[in-house]
Amino acid sequence: MATRSADEIFKEFKEHSVAEFFKRNRQMLGYSGKVRSLVTAVHEYVTNSLDACEEAGILPSIYVKVEQTGEDRYRVIVGDNGPGIPQNFAGKALATILSGTKFNRYMQQRGQQGIGAAGCTMFAQITTGKPIHFKSGTGNGKAYECNISIDTLKNKPIVENMTPITEDFHGSEVAAEFGDVKYENSDKSVYEYLRRTALSNPHLELRFVDPTGAESTFVRATDQIPQKPKAAQPHPLGMTINDLLDMAKVSANNKISAFLTESFSRFSQNKLSEVKGIATGVDFDKAPKYMTWADAEAIIKAIKEVKWIAPDASFIIPIGKAQVEVAVKNILNPDFMSVVERKPQVFRGGVPFIVEAAVAFGGQAGRSSDDGQRGSLMRFANRVPLLYDAGSCAITEAVRNLQWKRYGLDMETQPVSVFVNVSSVYIPYSGVGKEAIAQEEEIMFEIRLAVMDALRGVQRYVSGRKQASHEMSRYKLIMRYTSQLASDLSDMSDKDKEAIEKNLRELVEMHYPKVRDTLNGKESDEGAEEDGEYTGNVEDSTGQEGS
Ligand SMILES: Nc1ncnc2c1ncn2[C@@H]1O[C@H](COP(=O)(O)OP(=O)(O)O)[C@@H](O)[C@H]1O
Ligand SMILES: [Mg+2]
Known part of the structure; x- marks a missing residue:
């Protein structure tokens, strides 16, 4: 057998861009299955619009249109009245994977990885060969439109036909054509996704035109804009050795001691002394960028031995009990509902979260199937509806063995909707597709309590x-x-x-x-x-x- 030397073999050594990786692993971004792929694209655009409006303090009005352009081919148009994207950032925002304004923030927003929009551009391109069309105005009289595609080999944007527009336009509008997708009317469809989005965002006005041209409007149920998300500092107990090292490397502080008290919540001077007393081998006066793995390990170990005040949950923004009531009434118009908002809790030692649950009975609650009415479980993470991967989700698992009958309910035959929203600065998703919440024990425990509490209301x-x-x-x-x-x-x-x-x-x-x-x-x-x-x-x- 002829042998090959390392030199020969390594002539073929190559590097890939992250865009190339996702091009080959599109299912990781939610592009698997025709129906799901279409929902994923709509979801990415709608969540971006909602995030942008929230951050800008604007009451969102969003417009979604899905048109069929061929077999398994559809054009998706999503427009919003948000802040828009400055012209020089349009390419980067919509056609560079792992880029955006939300990257590496410890803040409650729907997007956080900078993958969504560029993922859509890439999916459009690999299934139709066409760029997306983007139009935006930032409100200073400067609006523009252009075509955007992505150079996947380099993970770089290609912006073409940039044209100023005179129209007084404030907001963003993307139009993208996708192949290998399908519009369907089911409980995992674009329509259902939007209906649930309206349910978890009562401040949203949403217009939808489906491929038959039928128009649905979800009216705004409240003029109250949700609080603007605030950047939070992580709690020491939520840190791993690696997290601590990463943060230390980019810290501008002169000393590890200052880095600790300034970068984490609840890290007072007193706590610093306690940690110093335990991690005696660490030089707290050296610059954080010189922190070694052994230093970080000793500090994390000390942190675990100290008693901490619970994390500050004030930066978690739940929908709110009153708002959930308004929304459920607006969308489901049930005969009866019971809504519960739990107090903040903590998982993984230091990450706060809040669970809200509602149970609605009658009206448009539940779903109809071939064999009559059935109950339905609606899962949300930071107000984003989760339609897929139900089986592996903490919410499904938490309510799986509830004794519905004990509460006088039958999920198999009755028009019941169970609504669960988990809010956190950090939602532990179980996959890149972000359709299921990881089965963290504390989160599941809270969900169960919240739903049981709501069920008691229904039982009455x-x-x-x-x-x-x-x-x-x-x-x-x-x-x-x-x-x-x-x-x-x-x-x-x-x-x-x-x-x-x-x-x-x-x-x-x-x-x-x-x-x-x-x-x-x-x-x-x-x-x-x-x-x-x-x-x-x-x-x-x-x-x-x-x-
Ligand atoms: N409709 C929009 N309005 C304003 N900015 C937007 C909009 N859509 C996307 N962006 C910008 O593009 C960036 C990248 O979006 P995306 O790839 O979905 O990542 P992420 O949402 O995780 O930040 C966002 O962080 C935001 O700055
Ligand atoms: Mg996004």
Whole structure:
């Protein structure tokens, strides 16, 4: 057998760009399966629009249009009224993988890796050979449009036909054509993705035109703009040796001691002394850039031995109980709902998070399948709907073994929607596709408590409903006999039948005041009903354990 030397073999040594890598591993970015790929593209653009509006403090109005241009080929247009992208950044933002304004921030935003937009450009290009079209205005009278593609070998943008536009345009609009995609109406579709986005973003006004030209509008349910995300400092307990070293290398501080107290939350002078007392082998006066692995290891070990104040959760922005109620009412219009917002908790020792849960019953809640109504679980991470990879997600796993029947519910046959949103500066996704939350024990525990709490609210309603319909049938049964009884009594006593019947009816009504009120058109708290038709009385749980 002929042998080859290392020199010969290494003549073929090559380097790849990150863009080349993702081109070959597009499923890692969510581009696998035709239906899912289309949802992924819409998701990337819509989350960018929402992030941009939030950061700029603008109430978002987003427009999404999906047009069919051929077999398995669709054009996606997403427009927003956000801050826009300055002309000289357009190429980098939309056609350089791993670039963006959110990279390496410790801040609650939907995007964080700088992969989304350029991933879309690349997917458009590899399936149609076409660049994307981009139009933007930053509000200073300067607007432009251009075509953008990506040089995958170099991971560099190619910007062509840059043209100024006179139109007074504020915001961004991308138009990208994709092949190997498909529009479908299902619970994993673009429509469902947008409906859930509207649900978790009640401040959003969203217009959608589907490939048949049908238009849906999700109206804004509140004018309250969510708080602007703030950059947070990491808590010492959430750090690994490697994280600490990475941060030390780029620190501008002169001393490790100052680097620690200035870069982390809760790292007071007192805590510094305690850590110094334990990590005695470390020189805290040297510059952080000279920190060694052994130094970092000793510091992390000391950190674990010190008692810390819990991380500051004020920079986590949940949707908020009142806003979830408004949103659920707006989109699902249920007969009943129960909403719970839990207090901040911590996972991996130092990363704070907040869980919100809602259970809605009736109205547009649940989903219809071929064999009738069913319950549906809606998962969200930082308000972003998660449609895929349900099986591996912490949310699915946390509610998997809940005893729904104990709460009077049946997910197999009833119109129930269970909504769970996990908010954090750092969501531990279980894959690059970001469709499932990793099964961290603390997170799953919180989700379970939140959903159980919401279920208790529903249980009160369901049992009230059962009670009410029971009373109603007794009432009707007894009333049926009053007329006969009145005429018998009248025969025996020679008294007026009408008067006797009136008295009898009053007696029965006195025994069933709730039924009487319902029949008189007065809504009672329990929501009594006639003929099984419940008329929209929305009540929430007091969420005692939840707040
Ligand atoms: N609609 C938009 N409005 C303003 N800026 C945008 C918009 N879309 C993308 N950007 C900018 O492009 C950058 C890259 O986006 P993306 O690749 O999706 O990464 P990420 O969202 O993770 O930062 C964003 O960080 C943002 O600065
Ligand atoms: Mg993004």
